Amino acid sequence: MSKQPRPHLPTPSQTFNHRKFKILSALAVPDEEYTDLSPKGSVDVGIRDLIDELNTREGLVTTSSCAGRVSVYLEGPSKTATITTSEEDERNNVRSSAAGGKGGGEWLFVSHDPISTLPFQGSLEELFGLRQWEDGKGEDGEEGRMVHFKFEPMIxxxxxxxxxxxxxxxxxxMEAGFREAGAVSLLSRQDDDHHPIVAIRSMGLSFESLIGVEGSDGVRRAVVSSGYLKRVVANSEKLFKENEKRIARFKEALKSAFEEKPKAKEGWEDAEARRERKRLEGLKRKEEMQRQKEAEAAGIADTEPSTAQVILEPPEVL
Structure with a gap:
């Protein structure tokens, strides 16, 4: 079964090219001057080559990125929301916690490189802004905020x-292993002014663990041993390596996906090329057979005597 050719990509609209120009203009400033809304405030070094590869391709431009990171995060304070649908609901407040990055939380530690590569000599508790756990300290009350250790892969x-x-x-x-890759803005209409946004991500590499709590005394303490902290850090190191492999695979898969003609394996030809080759070979054989017939016919005429000559030749006189 022959492989179907990929549909031709349309030429990007002027609207898209204008948006891409504005984005690339912001990225073109020197790294020391560039800032964005991420905790780091700039493009990650570990992903800069991939971003350059993407942005040089017609019809693509990155809008946000993270090469992958490890972080320690203090979740936001609990909030009280009043539901006013009935008198009974007005008396029953609903508590909601802003864990995971919203609602006034605080980054205690963020790194886009493995922790083992950082120039830090102290304990992990110190690195993460925590005190070692002390029994009976800060455990009372329900207002304590949790401290999360997280590894997040490239997005x-x-x-x-x-x-x-x-x-x-x-x-x-998907081919590179980012199984949750998909469109986050994809409408049914396909006009020139709609430009889908694609997210490349893989939740399978994400990792999170509770490692501390902020007690009623305002002190942030580890709730796990130093040995456990070393275990979660070691796990993040493995995830960093796998993340790097997937980034490299994605870069190669992207090149292949946007080649107009996919690379053919050595000795392999598609159906169209095979038909053309067979047609030319047939014409060549036909020409060779015609030449052979003409040569044979010319040879017979030169070597065989004519019938008339034999009949009319007089008999020898004795």
Whole structure:
């Protein structure tokens, strides 16, 4: 069964090219001057080559990115929300916790590189802004905020010029192991002014563990042993390595996805090429057979005597 050719990608619209120009203009400033809304405030070094690869391709531009990171995060304070649908509900307040990065939380530690590569000589508790656990200290009350240790793999948001561009990016992400890759803005209509945004991500590499608590005395203490902290850090080191492998695979898959003609294996030809080769070979054989017939016919005429000559030749006189 022959492989079906991929649909031709449409030319990016002027609207898309204008948006891409504005984004690239912001990225073009020197690293020391560039700032964004991330905790780091700039593009991660470990992903800069991939971003450059993406942004040089027609119909693609990155809108946000993270190469992968390890962090320690103090969740936000509990909030009280009043439901006013009935008199009974007004008397029953609903508590909601802002864990995971929203609602006034605080980053205690963030690194886009493995912790083992950092120039830090103290304990992990010190690195994460925690005191070692002390029995009976800070345990009372329900207002204590939890401290989370997290590893998060690479995530990219890519603005694409068309549904076709988006599909190829998603395919490359899936092939590289980013199983949750998909469109986060994909409408049913396919006009020139709609540009799908694709997220390249993999929740399978994410890791999180509770490692501390902020007690009623305001002190942040570890709730796990030093040995346990070393275990979670060692696990994050393994995840960093796997994340790097997937980034490299995605870069290669992206190149393949946007080649107009896929690389053919040595000795392999598609159906169209095979038909053309067979046609030319047939014409060549036909020409050779015609030449052979003409040569044979010419040879017979030169060597065989004519019938008339034999009949008319007089008999020898004795």
């Amino acid at each position: 990219l948001h890519i603005l694409t010029a068309s549904h076709g561009h988006a599909q190829r990016v998603i395919q490359a992400g």
